[in-house]
Amino acid sequence: MEQYIEFIGNNAVLSIIWLALVAMIVMSWFKSKFSAIRQINPQQLTLLVNKEEGQVVDIRPAKEFNAGRIAGAVQLSAEKAKQSDFAGLEKFKSKPIILVCTTGMTANGIANNASKAGFEHVYVLSGGMGAWQNANLPVATGK
Template identity: 55%
Template sequence: MDQYLTFATNNPMLSMLWLAIATLLLFSFIKGKLSKVKEVNNQELTLLVNREDGVIVDIRSESEFKKGHIVGSKQLSQEKINNNTFQGLENSKDKPIIVVCTAGLTAAKAANAMAKAGFDKVSVLKGGFSAWQGANLPVAK
């Protein structure tokens, strides 16, 4: 323990940096566990759709959606999500909703908006459509 204190007093910048990184990691971990929105992988998405009648919501642009999308998914623009306009999804509030974007980065914001709008089981596809394609899973055009 004395060595840690000696290191901390001799290297205050490194110690502060380490403490900041540890705090951010802990915050990120706790936030993920407490969030209503969960991340699912390709297999979990398939199970949610097949067993629980889940709905896949693709938030990519309409042109990207037309080039290829997960079979059975519905396209919903980011603009409609920002306006809380969830056309065609009103009857699916109690079903699992899986939000898909290109790489899994922008879907979290849309999923949080849907959770705030009253959707009970909202998830995000980890890795997005790129991960789906990378696994050679079926794509509709």
Template identity: 50%
Template structure:
């Protein structure tokens, strides 16, 4: 304990950085667990698609969507996502929805918009299409 106090006294900037890093990691874990938007892996996504008839919503640009997308995925154009226009998905309001982007980062924002719009079972594919392709899962062109 004496060595820790001496270290902090001699290297207060480094000790402060460790404290900030600890709380940032702690905040990340807590916010991820408390968030209504859950990230799911490829295994859970395939289970949702096959057993619960989940709808895959792809928010990537049209050119990327045409290169390859998850089977039966519905594409939302960038302007629809920007304006939170989910009218084309109204019939899927009560079904599980998996939002997919290229790397899993922008899909969280869209999933949040969908939750606010009244879609009850929205999830995000962790890692996006890169993870799906990395797992050698089927795509449609």
């Protein structure tokens, strides 16, 4: 034990950095465990839609949405979602909504807005449409 105390005394900066890293890891773990927003894969998305009446909300631009989307998805512009304008989606507040973008990055920020707007079960498709297509799952096209 004396060696630890001596080490900490001789390497105060290193010890502080180590403690900070441990604290950040613990905080990150707690945040992920108790966050209202969950990352899901394409198979989990399919289960949510089929078993829990989940709604897929695609936040990509209309051109990308029309070129290929998950069947049954509704399109909501990212600009509206960033302003917490979820008009037309109020009926899904107590059901799972799954946000989809191109890579899964944009959807994370919008998921926070959806959660703050009162949506109880918010999910993000990890990897976005790229993950969906890489899993060779069906894509609907057209308007």
